[in-house]
Amino acid sequence: MMMNNSYDAWQISHQDRINKFLKKKLGKKNAQNTIHDATTYTLLNGGKRFRALLTYAIGEIDSTNKNKLDFIAASIEIIHAYSLTHDDLPDMDDDSLRRGLPSCHIKYGTPQAILAGDGLQSLAFEFLTSPTFKIDDGEKINLISQLSKAIGIEGMVFGQSLDMECSNKKINIKLLEKIQRNKTGKLIHAACIMPYTISNFCDTSVQTSISKLSILLGQLYQIIDDILDSTSTSKNLGKTMGKDQEANKATYVSVVGITESKKIKENLYLEIKRLVKKIPGNTQALTHLIHKIYSRDY
Numbered sequence: 001m002m003m004n005n006s007y008d009a010w011q012i013s014h015q016d017r018i019n020k021f022l023k024k025k026l027g028k029k030n031a032q033n034t035i036h037d038a039t040t041y042t043l044l045n046g047g048k049r050f051r052a053l054l055t056y057a058i059g060e061i062d063s064t065n066k067n068k069l070d071f072i073a074a075s076i077e078i079i080h081a082y083s084l085t086h087d088d089l090p091d092m093d094d095d096s097l098r099r100g101l102p103s104c105h106i107k108y109g110t111p112q113a114i115l116a117g118d119g120l121q122s123l124a125f126e127f128l129t130s131p132t133f134k135i136d137d138g139e140k141i142n143l144i145s146q147l148s149k150a151i152g153i154e155g156m157v158f159g160q161s162l163d164m165e166c167s168n169k170k171i172n173i174k175l176l177e178k179i180q181r182n183k184t185g186k187l188i189h190a191a192c193i194m195p196y197t198i199s200n201f202c203d204t205s206v207q208t209s210i211s212k213l214s215i216l217l218g219q220l221y222q223i224i225d226d227i228l229d230s231t232s233t234s235k236n237l238g239k240t241m242g243k244d245q246e247a248n249k250a251t252y253v254s255v256v257g258i259t260e261s262k263k264i265k266e267n268l269y270l271e272i273k274r275l276v277k278k279i280p281g282n283t284q285a286l287t288h289l290i291h292k293i294y295s296r297d298y
Contacts, residue, residue: 007288011053018052018077019044021070025127038108038116039123043081046099050221050293051076051191057289058192058210061281062199069195071133072143075124076191079151082120083160083187085113092164093249121151135198143194150190159183168248176255177219184225185218192217206279213275220268221293226251227261228297269294 026040052073059069088095088103089110096106105113127133128143149155159182166179192214196207230253252261272290276283 004288007285007292010285011289011292014053014056015049017056017066018049018070018073022074022077025074034108034112035115035119038104038112039119041107042085042098042104042113042116043078043120045101047077047081049077050289051080051188053289054188054191054217054286055195057286059195059199060285061196061206061279061283062201063282064195064199068133068135068198071127071130072194072198073191075127075143075147076187076194078120078124078127079147079156079187082117082124083151083156085117085120087160089113092160139198142197146194146197147190150186155182155186156184159186163249166250169250171250171255173255176250176252179250180219180222180252181215184222185215188218188221189214201281206281209275209278213272213279216268216272216275217290217293220265220272223252223261223265223268224293224296226253227258227265229253230258265294 023044026043029036055073055076056066056069059066084098085104087093088098089105096103098104101107103113104116108116124147125144128140128147133140151157153161159179162175162179163183166175189211192210193207196202196210229251252264256264269290273287276287276290279286
């Protein structure tokens with residue numbers, strides 16, 4: 001079993017790996033202009049790289065080549081950066097702080113932030129079609145399909161649309177879960193499924209378990225976000241604490257209360273651990289990553 005200090009070393013090394021990979025690829029473009037600066041700023045301004053770590057952890061189940069995983073992890077992180085850049089905009093969630101730094105639109109202005117998000121979305125697919133991404137063309141098409149569905153009008157964008165529609169409205173838990181499943185969960189699902197589908201030992205039943213696990217993990221991640229938004233500080237979170245409540249956004253805490261939210265969190269964690277046990281192969285990194293998510297305080 002991977003010890004905690006061993007996992008911490010694994011986490012740091014893989015965070016460093018994806019950051020170096022992104023920086024190297026962006027550096028090759030060698031552009032000196034506002035949109036390049038804004039794009040680089042929003043992508044390389046820190047962050048937990050949880051989604052990239054999840055991609056690497058899933059890859060370790062069947063020892064998938066890490067050079068291949070780099071491209072998937074990068075595309076996921078690029079999409080995540082794009083979503084945050086647009087989420088922070090004045091007409092969306094209107095947040096001036098991201099990862100402890102001024103949001104992209106605060107530093108570069110709203111027009112450049114919109115364009116930076118647009119550019120990042122395109123860049124993610126550029127990574128997946130790169131000639132240096134050494135997988136079959138059919139596999140690339142499959143990955144592109146998975147990612148585009150996860151983030152489009154039946155995925156992340158749909159979730160954000162519902163979220164905007166439901167501001168200042170009283171909704172039930174079923175609709176809230178639909179919002180969060182799409183807004184947050186679909187990209188986390190992609191971060192799990194995409195690396196497994198290029199595994200040399202891809203198995204349908206295992207893929208089903210990973211798919212179920214990822215959906216629950218997205219829900220767990222969101223419910224912890226909602227709890228922290230109500231109980232933490234802006235300094236710890238790296239973003240404006242209590243922003244959802246101030247904007248009358250529907251959250252687990254606003255819909256079912258803090259006590260019930262914590263109960264749901266515990267039940268989700270238990271179910272996720274049960275699903276991990278059904279997955280053959282090396283799940284040590286995945287197990288510890290899930291625990292890190294469960295116990296995070298920022």
